[in-house]
Amino acid sequence: MKRILKTIFFIPMLLFRIVLHIIWGLFKIALVLFILLAGLNIYAQNSDSQLAKSITLTENEIVSYLANDNNNANTNNLSTDDYSYYTGMKWPSDTATIYIASTNQTLRSAYEDAIANWNNTGVFTFTMADDESSADIVASDASDSNSSAAGLTETERNALTNQITHATITLNSYYLIENPYYGYTNDRIVNTAEHELGHVIGLDHNDSEISVMQSAGSYYGIQQTDIDKVQALYAA
Ligand SMILES: [Zn+2]
Structure with missing residues (x-):
């Protein structure tokens, strides 16, 4: 058994x-x-x-x-912005005036930090304009849930000379501020502002290395490669 x-x-x-x-x-x-x-x-x-x-x-x-x-609506899928870009476009010199029209305190100080960070690189200088109408660049914000981007940069240029004549930046507060689901920390908001200013200076997206110009996520601030690209653009 x-x-x-x-x-x-x-x-x-x-x-x-x-x-x-x-x-x-x-x-x-x-x-x-x-x-x-x-x-x-x-x-x-x-x-x-x-x-x-x-x-x-x-x-x-x-x-x-x-x-x-x-989840397709996740923050990591959110592209940083819509922007206009023409190869080689730039300002007549490595400086431009900017007016911060944004009234949201977080976005205002993000713009101020981003401007200071670019100015500290020494390759491009933003100076504050006294009023919106005389400024080369107007930095503002809007809440737009229909857009799938955290920012928008529109650049006007003279098509003959390829020189930038005016630019507007609109940070999308819907993603950056109002909707915590997208997880934007203050650092990433500043990175986003630096990214938009990068477009305004004349930079394209750069997804091949760590760069403030990566097209999504806004995980990085200004890197040496970004500084080098601006320097090369304005040295030409
Ligand atoms: Zn961009």
Whole structure:
């Protein structure tokens, strides 16, 4: 009797042990991976090295990929802006006047920070205009849920000389301020303002490296590559 029972249960017990063994193995692999990724993440958050930056970039891409898979309205899918661009367009010199028409305090100070950050690069200088009508650039905001972008930059130019004559920036407060779902921190709002000013200066999108001109997400402020591009544009 005992022998029969043993024979009957031998196969199921063996299968059970094998399954248990596999699950335990997978758990160990997951644990090691988790510890490795957590370590990488801590390193990426606390280091300024190029490797750390590319880890952060990859993380953002993975998060963006997963988010897009689940929800099309997610912040990571939100393009930074609509903008007008013509190759080589620029101001007559590396300076322009700007008037901040925005009355929202967060957006005003984001514009002010972004202007100061560009001015600190030394490659382009914004000076404050006294009134809207005399300014080269008008920086304002609007709440537009129909637009799928966090900003809009319209640049007028002389088609013959390719020189910019006037520009308007409109930050979309619907995404940046009013709707916490899109997760815009103050840093990312400033990055967005720097991005729009980048278009106004004459920069195109740059999705091939870490740049303030990446077309979506607004995860980065002004980088050396952006400074180099402005310098090259106005040296030409
Ligand atoms: Zn843009």
